Amino acid sequence: MNxxxxxxQKYSAMVSDLASNAGEPVVIAKKESVKNxxxxxxxxxxxxxDLLMDLFAVDYLFWEEKEKRFEIIxxxxxxxxxxxxxxxxxxxxxxxxxxSVAGVWPAADWYEREAWDMFGxxxxxxxxxxxxxxxxxxxxxPLRKDYRYNERQPIIGPLN
Amino acid sequence: MGAVTVDKFSFMTTxxxxxxxxxxxxxxxxxxxxxxxxxxxxxxxxxxxxxxDRFGAGFPRxxxxxxxxxxxxxxxxxxxAPVLKRVYDQMCEPKWVVAFGVCTCTGxxxxxxxxxxxxxxxxxxxxxxxxxxxxxxxxxxxxMKLQDKIQNQKQEV
Numbered sequence: 001m002n003x004x005x006x007x008x009q010k011y012s013a014m015v016s017d018l019a020s021n022a023g024e025p026v027v028i029a030k031k032e033s034v035k036n037x038x039x040x041x042x043x044x045x046x047x048x049x050d051l052l053m054d055l056f057a058v059d060y061l062f063w064e065e066k067e068k069r070f071e072i073i074x075x076x077x078x079x080x081x082x083x084x085x086x087x088x089x090x091x092x093x094x095x096x097x098x099x100s101v102a103g104v105w106p107a108a109d110w111y112e113r114e115a116w117d118m119f120g121x122x123x124x125x126x127x128x129x130x131x132x133x134x135x136x137x138x139x140x141x142p143l144r145k146d147y148r149y150n151e152r153q154p155i156i157g158p159l160n
Numbered sequence: 161m162g163a164v165t166v167d168k169f170s171f172m173t174t175x176x177x178x179x180x181x182x183x184x185x186x187x188x189x190x191x192x193x194x195x196x197x198x199x200x201x202x203x204x205x206x207x208x209x210x211x212x213d214r215f216g217a218g219f220p221r222x223x224x225x226x227x228x229x230x231x232x233x234x235x236x237x238x239x240x241a242p243v244l245k246r247v248y249d250q251m252c253e254p255k256w257v258v259a260f261g262v263c264t265c266t267g268x269x270x271x272x273x274x275x276x277x278x279x280x281x282x283x284x285x286x287x288x289x290x291x292x293x294x295x296x297x298x299x300x301x302x303x304m305k306l307q308d309k310i311q312n313q314k315q316e317v
Contacts, residue, residue: 135239142273150271155241155281
Protein backbone atom coordinates (compact mmCIF):
# COMPACT_ATOMS: atom_id res chain seq x y z
CA MET A 1 0.00 0.00 0.00
CA ASN A 2 1.56 3.25 -1.05
CA UNK A 3 1.45 6.54 0.74
CA UNK A 4 -1.59 7.90 -1.09
CA UNK A 5 -3.61 4.81 -0.28
CA UNK A 6 -2.67 5.06 3.37
CA UNK A 7 -3.81 8.65 3.41
CA UNK A 8 -7.10 7.76 1.76
CA GLN A 9 -7.70 4.93 4.20
CA LYS A 10 -7.24 7.21 7.17
CA TYR A 11 -8.94 10.36 5.84
CA SER A 12 -11.49 8.94 3.42
CA ALA A 13 -13.98 11.70 4.17
CA MET A 14 -11.65 14.39 2.88
CA VAL A 15 -10.22 12.57 -0.15
CA SER A 16 -12.10 12.28 -3.41
CA ASP A 17 -9.68 10.31 -5.60
CA LEU A 18 -6.15 9.02 -6.07
CA ALA A 19 -3.79 9.39 -9.00
CA SER A 20 -0.12 9.16 -9.73
CA ASN A 21 2.24 11.30 -11.67
CA ALA A 22 5.73 10.14 -12.76
CA GLY A 23 5.71 7.50 -10.07
CA GLU A 24 4.80 9.92 -7.30
CA PRO A 25 1.56 9.35 -5.41
CA VAL A 26 -1.11 12.01 -5.83
CA VAL A 27 -4.13 12.55 -3.63
CA ILE A 28 -7.05 14.54 -4.97
CA ALA A 29 -8.62 16.23 -1.99
CA LYS A 30 -12.01 17.78 -1.50
CA LYS A 31 -12.07 21.52 -1.65
CA GLU A 32 -14.34 22.13 1.33
CA SER A 33 -12.12 20.40 3.88
CA VAL A 34 -8.72 21.26 2.50
CA LYS A 35 -7.54 23.21 5.50
CA ASN A 36 -8.53 20.55 8.02
CA UNK A 37 -7.00 17.89 5.79
CA UNK A 38 -3.67 19.69 5.59
CA UNK A 39 -3.60 20.40 9.32
CA UNK A 40 -4.31 16.75 10.01
CA UNK A 41 -1.56 15.57 7.66
CA UNK A 42 0.89 17.85 9.38
CA UNK A 43 -0.09 16.85 12.91
CA UNK A 44 -0.48 13.11 12.23
CA UNK A 45 2.65 11.33 13.46
CA UNK A 46 2.20 8.62 10.82
CA UNK A 47 2.70 11.17 8.00
CA UNK A 48 4.08 14.31 9.73
CA UNK A 49 4.27 16.46 6.62
CA ASP A 50 6.18 19.29 8.24
CA LEU A 51 7.38 20.96 5.04
CA LEU A 52 5.32 22.59 2.31
CA MET A 53 7.78 22.53 -0.57
CA ASP A 54 5.58 24.11 -3.18
CA LEU A 55 2.07 25.32 -3.89
CA PHE A 56 0.93 26.33 -7.31
CA ALA A 57 -2.03 26.35 -9.64
CA VAL A 58 -2.63 25.00 -13.13
CA ASP A 59 -5.16 26.30 -15.64
CA TYR A 60 -6.82 23.51 -17.67
CA LEU A 61 -8.94 25.82 -19.78
CA PHE A 62 -8.50 23.90 -23.05
CA TRP A 63 -8.63 20.39 -21.56
CA GLU A 64 -12.06 19.06 -22.38
CA GLU A 65 -11.71 16.05 -20.10
CA LYS A 66 -11.28 18.30 -17.07
CA GLU A 67 -14.55 19.18 -15.44
CA LYS A 68 -13.08 21.96 -13.30
CA ARG A 69 -10.81 24.58 -14.71
CA PHE A 70 -8.16 25.07 -12.03
CA GLU A 71 -6.08 22.68 -10.01
CA ILE A 72 -4.09 23.78 -6.98
CA ILE A 73 -1.15 21.50 -6.28
CA UNK A 74 0.45 21.11 -2.88
CA UNK A 75 3.86 19.48 -2.73
CA UNK A 76 4.33 18.09 0.78
CA UNK A 77 7.45 16.59 2.23
CA UNK A 78 8.24 15.07 5.59
CA UNK A 79 11.70 15.78 6.92
CA UNK A 80 11.42 13.07 9.56
CA UNK A 81 9.75 10.34 7.46
CA UNK A 82 11.53 11.29 4.21
CA UNK A 83 8.46 10.87 2.05
CA UNK A 84 6.68 13.09 -0.40
CA UNK A 85 3.07 13.50 -1.41
CA UNK A 86 1.32 15.64 -3.99
CA UNK A 87 -2.15 16.87 -3.15
CA UNK A 88 -4.40 18.36 -5.78
CA UNK A 89 -7.53 20.37 -5.22
CA UNK A 90 -9.82 21.18 -8.13
CA UNK A 91 -11.82 24.40 -8.22
CA UNK A 92 -14.31 25.76 -10.69
CA UNK A 93 -13.86 28.85 -12.81
CA UNK A 94 -17.05 30.36 -11.40
CA UNK A 95 -15.83 30.12 -7.82
CA UNK A 96 -12.02 29.87 -7.66
CA UNK A 97 -11.93 30.05 -3.89
CA UNK A 98 -10.56 27.74 -1.26
CA UNK A 99 -9.26 27.93 2.28
CA SER A 100 -5.77 29.25 2.91
CA VAL A 101 -3.24 26.93 4.51
CA ALA A 102 -1.00 29.79 5.61
CA GLY A 103 -2.04 29.00 9.17
CA VAL A 104 -0.76 25.43 8.80
CA TRP A 105 2.53 26.19 7.05
CA PRO A 106 3.67 29.85 7.12
CA ALA A 107 5.52 29.12 3.84
CA ALA A 108 2.15 29.04 2.11
CA ASP A 109 1.77 32.79 2.55
CA TRP A 110 3.81 33.86 -0.49
CA TYR A 111 2.90 30.79 -2.56
CA GLU A 112 -0.77 31.63 -2.22
CA ARG A 113 -0.11 35.25 -3.08
CA GLU A 114 1.65 34.05 -6.24
CA ALA A 115 -1.24 31.77 -7.17
CA TRP A 116 -3.61 34.70 -6.63
CA ASP A 117 -1.44 37.00 -8.72
CA MET A 118 -0.93 34.63 -11.64
CA PHE A 119 -4.22 32.70 -11.70
CA GLY A 120 -6.71 34.65 -9.62
CA UNK A 121 -7.28 31.88 -7.11
CA UNK A 122 -8.70 33.41 -3.93
CA UNK A 123 -7.54 31.92 -0.65
CA UNK A 124 -9.99 32.79 2.07
CA UNK A 125 -8.44 33.34 5.48
CA UNK A 126 -5.12 34.46 4.02
CA UNK A 127 -3.58 37.23 6.17
CA UNK A 128 -2.42 39.45 3.29
CA UNK A 129 -3.70 38.32 -0.09
CA UNK A 130 -2.31 40.87 -2.55
CA UNK A 131 -0.19 40.63 -5.68
CA UNK A 132 3.38 39.51 -5.17
CA UNK A 133 5.03 39.64 -8.62
CA UNK A 134 2.94 42.08 -10.62
CA UNK A 135 2.13 45.64 -9.59
CA UNK A 136 -1.13 46.56 -7.96
CA UNK A 137 -2.60 48.39 -10.96
CA UNK A 138 -2.12 45.34 -13.21
CA UNK A 139 -5.42 44.12 -14.69
CA UNK A 140 -6.12 40.42 -14.90
CA UNK A 141 -4.08 37.35 -14.08
CA PRO A 142 -1.35 36.73 -16.65
CA LEU A 143 -0.89 32.95 -16.43
CA ARG A 144 -4.53 32.22 -17.13
CA LYS A 145 -4.77 30.63 -20.54
CA ASP A 146 -7.27 33.22 -21.73
CA TYR A 147 -4.85 36.07 -21.00
CA ARG A 148 -3.35 36.89 -24.41
CA TYR A 149 0.41 36.44 -24.28
CA ASN A 150 1.06 39.68 -26.17
CA GLU A 151 -1.45 41.80 -24.31
CA ARG A 152 0.20 45.04 -23.19
CA GLN A 153 -0.73 47.15 -20.22
CA PRO A 154 0.21 50.82 -19.77
CA ILE A 155 3.66 51.43 -18.33
CA ILE A 156 3.37 52.72 -14.79
CA GLY A 157 5.19 55.89 -13.81
CA PRO A 158 7.03 56.67 -10.55
CA LEU A 159 4.74 55.74 -7.71
CA ASN A 160 5.35 58.73 -5.43
CA MET B 161 42.28 72.15 -32.12
CA GLY B 162 45.57 73.24 -33.52
CA ALA B 163 49.04 73.38 -31.95
CA VAL B 164 51.06 76.50 -32.73
CA THR B 165 54.72 76.92 -31.84
CA VAL B 166 55.92 80.44 -31.19
CA ASP B 167 59.61 80.67 -30.29
CA LYS B 168 60.25 79.14 -26.91
CA PHE B 169 56.77 78.18 -25.67
CA SER B 170 53.87 76.20 -27.12
CA PHE B 171 50.17 76.73 -26.78
CA MET B 172 46.98 75.36 -28.20
CA THR B 173 43.94 77.09 -29.56
CA THR B 174 40.51 75.59 -29.26
CA UNK B 175 36.92 76.51 -28.89
CA UNK B 176 35.21 76.33 -25.52
CA UNK B 177 32.66 73.89 -26.88
CA UNK B 178 35.36 71.50 -28.10
CA UNK B 179 37.40 71.73 -24.91
CA UNK B 180 34.43 70.95 -22.69
CA UNK B 181 33.40 68.10 -24.96
CA UNK B 182 36.93 66.69 -24.82
CA UNK B 183 36.90 66.85 -21.04
CA UNK B 184 33.46 65.33 -20.75
CA UNK B 185 33.97 62.46 -23.13
CA UNK B 186 37.00 61.20 -21.20
CA UNK B 187 35.42 61.44 -17.75
CA UNK B 188 32.30 59.35 -18.11
CA UNK B 189 31.04 58.50 -14.64
CA UNK B 190 28.61 55.68 -15.26
CA UNK B 191 25.69 54.41 -13.28
CA UNK B 192 25.34 50.68 -14.04
CA UNK B 193 21.65 49.83 -13.78
CA UNK B 194 22.20 46.08 -13.98
CA UNK B 195 19.14 43.84 -13.86
CA UNK B 196 20.02 40.67 -15.76
CA UNK B 197 22.57 38.46 -17.48
CA UNK B 198 24.04 41.28 -19.59
CA UNK B 199 25.65 42.35 -16.32
CA UNK B 200 28.24 39.59 -16.72
CA UNK B 201 29.28 41.02 -20.06
CA UNK B 202 29.32 44.48 -18.58
CA UNK B 203 31.68 43.22 -15.88
CA UNK B 204 33.88 41.55 -18.48
CA UNK B 205 34.11 44.85 -20.32
CA UNK B 206 34.81 46.82 -17.18
CA UNK B 207 37.55 44.50 -15.93
CA UNK B 208 41.23 44.53 -16.83
CA UNK B 209 41.11 42.41 -19.98
CA UNK B 210 39.05 44.93 -21.98
CA UNK B 211 39.56 47.78 -19.54
CA UNK B 212 36.89 50.36 -20.03
CA ASP B 213 39.11 52.76 -18.10
CA ARG B 214 41.08 53.36 -21.30
CA PHE B 215 38.10 55.43 -22.41
CA GLY B 216 37.82 57.30 -19.14
CA ALA B 217 34.75 55.33 -18.13
CA GLY B 218 36.27 53.15 -15.44
CA PHE B 219 34.64 54.77 -12.46
CA PRO B 220 31.14 53.49 -11.71
CA ARG B 221 29.15 55.69 -9.36
CA UNK B 222 26.39 53.95 -7.49
CA UNK B 223 24.56 57.16 -6.85
CA UNK B 224 22.67 58.60 -9.82
CA UNK B 225 23.40 62.09 -8.56
CA UNK B 226 27.11 61.62 -9.23
CA UNK B 227 26.77 59.88 -12.59
CA UNK B 228 26.89 61.18 -16.15
CA UNK B 229 25.87 58.12 -18.14
CA UNK B 230 23.13 55.67 -17.26
CA UNK B 231 24.03 52.18 -18.44
CA UNK B 232 20.80 50.19 -18.54
CA UNK B 233 22.05 46.63 -18.59
CA UNK B 234 19.44 43.89 -18.78
CA UNK B 235 15.72 43.31 -19.10
CA UNK B 236 13.44 45.97 -17.68
CA UNK B 237 10.10 44.73 -16.45
CA UNK B 238 6.98 46.82 -16.05
CA UNK B 239 7.45 46.72 -12.31
CA UNK B 240 11.02 48.02 -12.68
CA ALA B 241 10.04 50.81 -15.10
CA PRO B 242 9.12 53.42 -12.45
CA VAL B 243 12.41 52.74 -10.65
CA LEU B 244 14.40 53.31 -13.84
CA LYS B 245 12.49 56.53 -14.51
CA ARG B 246 13.18 57.70 -10.98
CA VAL B 247 16.91 56.96 -11.30
CA TYR B 248 17.05 58.83 -14.61
CA ASP B 249 15.24 61.81 -13.13
CA GLN B 250 17.72 61.93 -10.25
CA MET B 251 20.74 62.30 -12.53
CA CYS B 252 22.17 65.79 -13.06
CA GLU B 253 22.50 67.36 -16.50
CA PRO B 254 24.34 66.76 -18.72
CA LYS B 255 23.35 63.11 -18.84
CA TRP B 256 23.31 60.33 -21.39
CA VAL B 257 21.72 56.91 -21.55
CA VAL B 258 23.15 53.74 -23.05
CA ALA B 259 20.81 50.82 -23.78
CA PHE B 260 23.00 47.78 -23.24
CA GLY B 261 21.76 44.53 -24.76
CA VAL B 262 18.82 43.78 -26.98
CA CYS B 263 16.30 43.59 -24.13
CA THR B 264 16.79 47.24 -23.33
CA CYS B 265 16.78 48.18 -27.02
CA THR B 266 13.57 46.46 -28.08
CA GLY B 267 12.49 43.97 -25.46
CA UNK B 268 14.53 41.27 -27.19
CA UNK B 269 13.01 37.84 -27.35
CA UNK B 270 10.54 38.67 -24.62
CA UNK B 271 7.04 39.21 -25.89
CA UNK B 272 4.90 38.95 -22.81
CA UNK B 273 2.93 40.72 -20.11
CA UNK B 274 5.91 41.61 -17.93
CA UNK B 275 8.62 43.11 -20.12
CA UNK B 276 9.00 46.70 -21.30
CA UNK B 277 9.42 46.75 -25.08
CA UNK B 278 12.57 48.89 -25.13
CA UNK B 279 13.56 51.46 -22.52
CA UNK B 280 13.07 54.27 -25.02
CA UNK B 281 9.40 53.98 -24.13
CA UNK B 282 10.38 55.34 -20.69
CA UNK B 283 13.48 57.51 -21.08
CA UNK B 284 15.46 58.97 -24.02
CA UNK B 285 18.35 56.78 -25.22
CA UNK B 286 21.58 58.02 -26.81
CA UNK B 287 23.35 54.81 -27.80
CA UNK B 288 21.87 51.38 -28.46
CA UNK B 289 24.18 48.37 -28.09
CA UNK B 290 22.31 45.32 -29.37
CA UNK B 291 23.40 41.74 -28.75
CA UNK B 292 22.33 38.99 -26.43
CA UNK B 293 24.59 39.78 -24.69
CA UNK B 294 26.83 42.12 -26.72
CA UNK B 295 30.48 41.17 -26.86
CA UNK B 296 32.90 43.51 -25.07
CA UNK B 297 34.22 44.78 -28.41
CA UNK B 298 30.67 45.72 -29.28
CA UNK B 299 30.31 47.53 -25.97
CA UNK B 300 33.52 49.46 -26.52
CA UNK B 301 32.32 50.37 -29.99
CA UNK B 302 29.14 51.74 -28.46
CA UNK B 303 31.13 53.61 -25.86
CA MET B 304 33.24 55.26 -28.56
CA LYS B 305 30.06 56.23 -30.40
CA LEU B 306 28.87 57.84 -27.20
CA GLN B 307 32.19 59.69 -26.91
CA ASP B 308 31.76 60.99 -30.45
CA LYS B 309 28.30 62.16 -29.59
CA ILE B 310 29.50 63.91 -26.43
CA GLN B 311 32.38 65.56 -28.29
CA ASN B 312 30.25 66.90 -31.11
CA GLN B 313 27.14 68.05 -29.32
CA LYS B 314 26.47 71.57 -28.13
CA GLN B 315 27.82 71.73 -24.58
CA GLU B 316 25.45 73.14 -22.03
CA VAL B 317 27.50 74.77 -19.28
